[in-house]
Amino acid sequence: MNEVDGLLEHLFRHQYGAIVSRLVRVLGSAHMDFAEDAVHEAMLRALKTWPRRGVPGNAPAWLTRVAYHAAIDRLRRQRLAGYTTELVESWEAPEMEPLEDDELRMIFLCCHPAIARDSQVALSLKIVAGLSALEIARAFRVDEVAVTRRLTRARRQIREHGLALDTPPLSFERLSAVLDVIYFMFNEGYAALEGQDLIRRDLCFEALRLGQLIAASAVATPRVHALVALMALDAARLPARTDELGDLILLEQQDRQRWDQRLLALGLDHFQRAIGGDDHSRYHVQAGIAVAYAATPDLAAIDWRAILQLYDSLYAMDPSPIVALNRAVALAKVEGPAAALDAVEALRDRRAVRDYHLYVAVRGHLLQQLGRTRDAAECFRSALDMRCSEPERRFLLGKLAECVDSAGIGNS
Amino acid sequence: MPEFLLLLHEDPTNWRTVSPEEMQRALEQYFAWTRKPFVLGHEHLAEDVGKVIRSRDGVPRAADGPYSESKEVLAGFFVIEAADYEEAVARSMDHPHLAYGTIEVRQIQRHE
Numbered sequence: 001m002n003e004v005d006g007l008l009e010h011l012f013r014h015q016y017g018a019i020v021s022r023l024v025r026v027l028g029s030a031h032m033d034f035a036e037d038a039v040h041e042a043m044l045r046a047l048k049t050w051p052r053r054g055v056p057g058n059a060p061a062w063l064t065r066v067a068y069h070a071a072i073d074r075l076r077r078q079r080l081a082g083y084t085t086e087l088v089e090s091w092e093a094p095e096m097e098p099l100e101d102d103e104l105r106m107i108f109l110c111c112h113p114a115i116a117r118d119s120q121v122a123l124s125l126k127i128v129a130g131l132s133a134l135e136i137a138r139a140f141r142v143d144e145v146a147v148t149r150r151l152t153r154a155r156r157q158i159r160e161h162g163l164a165l166d167t168p169p170l171s172f173e174r175l176s177a178v179l180d181v182i183y184f185m186f187n188e189g190y191a192a193l194e195g196q197d198l199i200r201r202d203l204c205f206e207a208l209r210l211g212q213l214i215a216a217s218a219v220a221t222p223r224v225h226a227l228v229a230l231m232a233l234d235a236a237r238l239p240a241r242t243d244e245l246g247d248l249i250l251l252e253q254q255d256r257q258r259w260d261q262r263l264l265a266l267g268l269d270h271f272q273r274a275i276g277g278d279d280h281s282r283y284h285v286q287a288g289i290a291v292a293y294a295a296t297p298d299l300a301a302i303d304w305r306a307i308l309q310l311y312d313s314l315y316a317m318d319p320s321p322i323v324a325l326n327r328a329v330a331l332a333k334v335e336g337p338a339a340a341l342d343a344v345e346a347l348r349d350r351r352a353v354r355d356y357h358l359y360v361a362v363r364g365h366l367l368q369q370l371g372r373t374r375d376a377a378e379c380f381r382s383a384l385d386m387r388c389s390e391p392e393r394r395f396l397l398g399k400l401a402e403c404v405d406s407a408g409i410g411n412s
Numbered sequence: 413m414p415e416f417l418l419l420l421h422e423d424p425t426n427w428r429t430v431s432p433e434e435m436q437r438a439l440e441q442y443f444a445w446t447r448k449p450f451v452l453g454h455e456h457l458a459e460d461v462g463k464v465i466r467s468r469d470g471v472p473r474a475a476d477g478p479y480s481e482s483k484e485v486l487a488g489f490f491v492i493e494a495a496d497y498e499e500a501v502a503r504s505m506d507h508p509h510l511a512y513g514t515i516e517v518r519q520i521q522r523h524e
Contacts, residue, residue, distance in 0.1 A: 012432035012439075043435045045429055048488070051442040132431030148473040202433075 011044050014209070015060050016130035019067050021106035027071065029109060030159045035067075035126065038074060042067035050283035103128060104217055107210060110154070111177045114161050120181050122147055129185075129206045139188060139203055175219055177284070179227050182207045182214075186231050190238075204235050215270065226274035226283035232267030233290035236260040248395040252299050264294055286312045304333035321350040325359055329365075337369040357386035361396060368403055377403035415452065415520040416500040418490040422513030423483045424459060441508035446490075450503060456488035487513065491520070 023035035042063050056062040110124040125131045125139075133151060137144040189203030211228040214220060240258035243249055271291050274284060289310045296302050311327035324347055332340035344363050350402055353359035364379030380400040384393065432437075445452055464477035480506075494500035500517050507515055 010433070010436070012436035016432040040428075040432075043432055047435050047439045047442065048459075050439060051446045052455060130432040131428060132434070134429065135431055135433070 011059060012046075012063075013130035013206075015039075015063055016043070017106060017128040018060070018103045020127055021102035022064065022104065023067060023071055024109075025102050027075075029121050032127070032158060034074060034157055035071060039063070039067045039073035040122075041070040045070075057234070101217075104213055107178055107181075107214070108174050109158065110348050111174060111181050112158070112161075113174065113177060115154050115157050116150075117181075119150045119157070120177070121184055122150040123154040123183065124181055124210075125203075125206075126151055128210065129203075144368045160319075172221070174217060174226070175214075175221065178214065179211075179223065182210050183227060183283070185210075186234075190234060201238070204231070204238070206212075207231060208235060215273075222274045222277040222279045223281045224288060225270040225282055226279075226281060229267045229269075229271035229274055230269060230283055230287040230290055232263045233287065233294050236263035236267060237296070242391055248391045251293065252302070254299060256297075256299065259294075267291075267294065282317045285310050285317065289314075304330055319357075321347045322356075323355040325356075325362060327352060329362060332366060332369070337366045341366040341370065355386055357383045357388040357392065360386065361392075361399070364399065364403075368399070373403040373406050413493045414496065414500075414522070416492050416494055418473060418492060418504055418507070418519055419486060419516040419518065420484045420488045420490070420509045421484045421516060422487045422509070423481070424485060424487075426512050433437075438508055438511065440483070444503065445508055448492075448503075450493045452491040452493060454490040456482075457486060459487075461485070489494075 019039045020032075020035045023038060024032055027035055045066050046063060050056075095316075100199055107124060107128050111120045115123065122136055125136050126133065131139070133147045134144050137147045140147075143270060171236050186204055186207035188209065189201060189205075208228070208231045211224065211231055215224050215228045236259045237251075237254065239260055240254040240256070241249060249255075267287075267290065271287050274287060289307055292303060292307050292310065293299075308327070308330040311323070311330050315323050315327055324343065328340045328343040328347075341363070344359070344366060347353050347359070360383040364376045364383065367373075367379060368376035377400055380396050380403065384396050384400070388396070392411070427435075445451070461476050462478070463474045465472050465474045467473070490507075491505060492500060494503055497517065497519065500519070504515055504517060509515055
């Protein structure tokens with residue numbers, strides 16, 4: 001089984017987007033679902049024949065060829081059923097060169113400005129990342145029907161607007177939408193701490209793969225490298241974020257040995273390439289923060305003053321309450337918990353954080369540091385009533401117990 | 413050692429919503445299962461309705477079938493070794509096909 005595992009790691013999911021993209025380029029984007037069906041059929045064929053005959057030497061080429069023939073068969077049948085298509089006879093068998101360019105075009109098509117953001121994300125995940133509607137629904141905690149609706153809407157928009165795969169070839173204007181979708185994808189995966197939920201962890205790595213794809217292409221700008229650096233450095237810390245029991249470990253207590261060294265090196269390499277130009281995007285700043293963590297040999301000696309400055313510039317670009325909350329954490333390290341608490345209190349009426357468990361938890365943490373354990377316990381209690389992951393819940397319960405122990409107050 | 417035939421029945425529409433990643437996982441599971449020491453052979457069948465030949469008044473005729481009416485089709489088969497039905501069933505309980513269809517277990521008759 002091992003040789004198969006090694007050969008096939010995520011092969012289907014990665015090839016799915018690549019081959020669909022290739023077929024769509026030939027068939028036209030109006031036939032997107034058609035191309036998807038053909039690739040699905042090819043993979044089903046592989047599932048049924050490979051266990052008996054073995055994995056073909058060039059598995060991606062095999063899948064492409066079978067999908068291509070399945071698509072031709074379907075086109076012929078459609079034509080017999082009265083559809084006109086002159087494509088069939090003009091088709092040439094696809095060459096077996098690397099498929100990345102088509103895949104890249106597909107990401108740009110999925111992120112076309114005519115398509116709504118939630119549909120852009122759903123379509124990118126379905127076609128480029130090869131996730132099923134059910135998996136997307138699970139990842140975003142919405143029901144499958146909603147995802148199917150978004151996908152249908154996106155495909156219809158592509159058909160109605162006559163959006164094509166190759167015009168504009170790889171547009172710089174659309175690049176920022178593409179990067180936003182990729183970062184959104186990454187964040188959705190990263191925010192989930194449930195280690196057992198592979199789909200969500202895979203979201204991180206799929207986003208990273210797409211980022212690298214763009215970083216290796218002709219539209220790679222310093223901003224693309226900044227995003228890849230940010231994602232790689234954040235992902236590098238994933239293995240150290242929880243202990244063997246799945247409990248949360250805060251950054252300063254993390255064992256650096258458990259950071260993924262390969263991702264760390266990848267992130268630092270892209271960061272070098274990101275700072276070449278004069279672009280100063282939010283991804284640059286966020287990557288700068290991640291580099292500050294990564295470059296510190298001793299996590300207890302993090303330069304919080306530098307990090308606070310980076311958060312100041314990030315807040316200037318994006319004055320959102322979430323950024324302000326993160327800035328407050330750095331502020332606590334530099335100026336102490338009282339100043340940070342003031343900054344946190346100033347946010348309390350902002351809707352984006354009011355019901356956000358981390359906002360309440362940070363407030364509780366600062367109150368605890370100030371010795372106001374009774375108020376702190378109140379915060380941790382209300383944070384526990386909000387939506388959070390299982391490891392976060394255990395962490396909050398631990399903090400609550402600390403407050404209750406030290407203040408000697410009962411949990412009525 | 414007695415031999416058993418595992419007939420894999422499935423509803424082909426079950427596969428319609430399966431993601432590439434799930435198909436790959438299924439593929440890996442099938443690979444793993446086919447390498448179990450008691451597996452003697454296996455085949456998957458082409459996805460068509462097949463033909464059925466019946467003799468009426470002494471004249472054999474072929475028609476499409478036998479599954480053209482029903483949802484379930486015979487998708488493939490395995491031949492395995494086992495001491496008896498109990499062991500054959502126990503050995504098949506983790507067969508990856510069970511996620512997508514049913515398995516009919518039949519002992520192969522040997523005349524000795």
